[in-house]
Amino acid sequence: MGAGPSGLAAAWRAALRGLSVTVLERAGHVGGLSASFEVAGVRVDHGSHRLHPATPAHLLADLRGLLGDDLQQRPRNGRLRIADRFVGFPLKAGELAGRLPPRLLAGVARDALTAPLRNAGPGAAYAETLRASLGPALYEALYAPYAVKLWGLPGEEIDGDQARKRVTADSPWKIARRVLRGRPDGQGRVFHYPRRGFGQIVEALADAAAAAGADIRLGTACTRIAPTAEGVLLRTAPPAVPGAAPGGAGPAGRGAPPGVAAPRGAGEEFTAGRVFSTIPMPALARLVEPGPPAGVVEAAARLRFRAMALVYAVHEGGRWTPFDAHYLPGPGTPVTRVSEPANYRVSAADPADRTVLCFEIPCAVGDEIWTTDDFSGIVHDTLARSGLPPLRLAEIAVRRVPHVYPVYETGYAAHLAGLDAWAGTVPNVTTFGRLGLFAHDNTHHAMAMGYDAVDSLTSGGWDAPAWRAARARFARHVVED
Ligand SMILES: Cc1cc2nc3c(=O)[nH]c(=O)nc-3n(C[C@H](O)[C@H](O)[C@H](O)COP(=O)(O)OP(=O)(O)OC[C@H]3O[C@@H](n4cnc5c(N)ncnc54)[C@H](O)[C@@H]3O)c2cc1C
Known part of the structure; x- marks a missing residue:
């Protein structure tokens, strides 16, 4: 269930092994959060x-x-707005010393010297954990306001796990070393990106899975999962979600790849030997019959996902800036990042006379951002307040995504542990992926989970110890920005 990178990676690996694979994807396109689509060409x-x-x-x-x-x-070429000015991101030593206000620099230096005196206990919240590791100056200038925008909560109400999973440099010294010498692994200054957009990765995985025999059904939501003596009975239905309409050219901007089937109209039932679920774990709990005990239902209801409005602004007259992304952690705008996808790649297909910018606005389903009809106001206001160049705005397209970031609110771990323990008892069903494990993961982590799931499926049956070992590896994933 789910044709994001985790589900597609699993489908491809399993089909290559000669297993019979059906992928159920609710949306009308493959790729999940890693998909691409076209705006103004x-x-x-x-x-x-x-x-x-x-x-x-x-x-x-x-x-x-x-x-x-x-x-x-590609070389990274981003900018980070801190203390009302932009610095290159990834950070560069010479520029930082010259650009940051002396007060902030002095604070960071003082925090670096006093780092050994600070210590946050294992149960400390996000705020306390980062104040102790990075120091109060950097925390207040960068991480505290960013947390409120990204997850909708002050750092004091966020579990310390969030800091451990999202912040790869955990001391001012580590940041300083990276700034001066780059990352020890040589990473950080470059990235990989496909010529036709990030979604080319998932499209290639879907094509490969289909070529290996997987049956990928778009616009097909799973509505019921019932373990039986023969395996797992699945019921499907076309989704009631607007925009998830099946068939034809999906948001990926092309028709379904060969072997990727449009939905078959009315729902149907079939039995699978094993189900890999990459849909949100709380959604899985609602599909399984018999359902979980009341305590688990309550735990599932208390796990929250942050939503996001993605606003695509078409700018006329060629590229807007030479940068790939502008990170905006400050409280002056709800936008967290503005990216210019054409700057992530070299592609003759990108038009010379226009470009598209993507404004990321984290929000909650139903709140004033989710429901606003004035995204152009937010766009113009953000540019004015953030020292960004104005736009020659031709058009705006908006995509609202309900499940984007798992929210690690204080207390989430107990709710997640209860739900996860129950999910582990559902016969022949395995949950993984970003939403399936309520994890802040990168695409390569999601793919790795798909590979590991298939490796745990042996000719002798499900290799539970191998899967436990894989889950222990997933727990060590740290998100790379
Ligand atoms: C703003 C943002 C920026 C990111 N930047 C990066 C980055 O720079 N690099 C990076 O590596 N990663 C990045 N990521 C993370 C990356 O997008 C995810 O890690 C990856 O897409 C997760 O893959 P997945 O298969 O686990 O889940 P998803 O991509 O979420 O796929 C899950 C699929 O399940 C489907 N589904 C849901 N419910 C049902 C149902 N009932 N029946 C059938 N199907 C269903 C969904 O439609 C979806 O297609 C970013 C994420 C976000 C939100």
């Missing part, structure tokens, strides 16, 4: 997406095999 992504060089070598080799020269290696 320009391929765009669901917010800024890059394939990080931390991608394990075997996955990168597979993607190179699928995408060939279309998978480009």
Whole structure:
């Protein structure tokens, strides 16, 4: 269930092994959050997406095999707004010393010297954890306001896990070392990106899975899962979600790939030997019959996902800036990042007379951002307040995505543990993926989960110890920005 990178990677690996594979995807296109689609003739992504060089070598080799020269290696060229000015991101030493206000620099230096005196206990919240590791100056200038925008909560109400999963540099010294010498692994200054947008990765995975025999059914939601003596009975239905309409050219901007089937109208039932679920874990709990006990239902209801409005602004007159992304952590605008997808790649297909920008606005389903009809006002206001150049705005397109970031509110871990423990008891069903494990993961992490799930499916049945070991590896994933 789910044709994002985790589901597609699993489908491809399983089909290559000769297993009979059916993929049920609710949307009318493959790719989930990693999909691309077209706005004004320009391929765009669901917010800024890059394939990080931390991608394990075997996955990168597979993607190179699928995408060939279309998978480009590109230099990073972003900017971060801090203390009302832009600095290059990734950070560069010379520029930082010259650009940051002396008060902030002095604070960061003082925090670096006093770092050994600070210590947050294991149960500390996000705020306390980062104040202790990075120091109060950097935390207040950058991470505190960003947390409120990204997850809708002050750092004091966010679990410390969020800091451990999202912040790869955990001391001022580590940041300083990276700024001066780059990352020890040589990463951070480059990334991989396909010529036709990030979604070319998932489209290539879907094509490969279909070529290996997988039956990918778009516009097909799973509505019921019932373990039986023969396996798992699944009921499907066309989705009631607007925009998830099946068939034809999906938002990926092309028809379904060969072997990727449009839905078959009315729902149907069939039995699977094993179900891999990559849909949100709380949604899985609602589909399984018999359902979980009341305590688990309550736990599932208390896990929250942050939503996002993605606003695509078409700018006339060529490229807007030479930068790939502008990070806006400050409180002056609800926008967290503005990216210009054409700057992520070298492609003759990108028009010379226009470009498209993507404004990422985290929000909650139904709140004033989710429901506003004045996105152009937010766009213009953001540019004016953030020192960004004005736009020659030709048109705006908006995409609202309900499940974007798992929210690690204080107390989430107990709710998640209860739900996860129950999910582990559903016979022949395995949950994984970003939404399936309520994890802040990159695309390469999602793909790795798909590979590991298939590796745990042996000729002798489900290898539970292998899957437990894989889950322990997933728990160590740290998100790369
Ligand atoms: C703003 C943003 C920026 C990001 N930037 C990067 C980046 O730079 N680099 C990077 O590597 N990663 C990035 N990511 C993360 C990346 O998008 C995800 O890690 C990846 O897409 C997760 O893959 P997945 O298959 O686990 O889940 P998803 O991509 O969410 O796919 C899940 C699929 O399940 C389907 N589904 C849901 N319910 C049902 C149902 N009932 N029946 C059938 N199907 C269903 C959905 O339609 C979807 O297609 C970013 C994410 C966001 C939100």
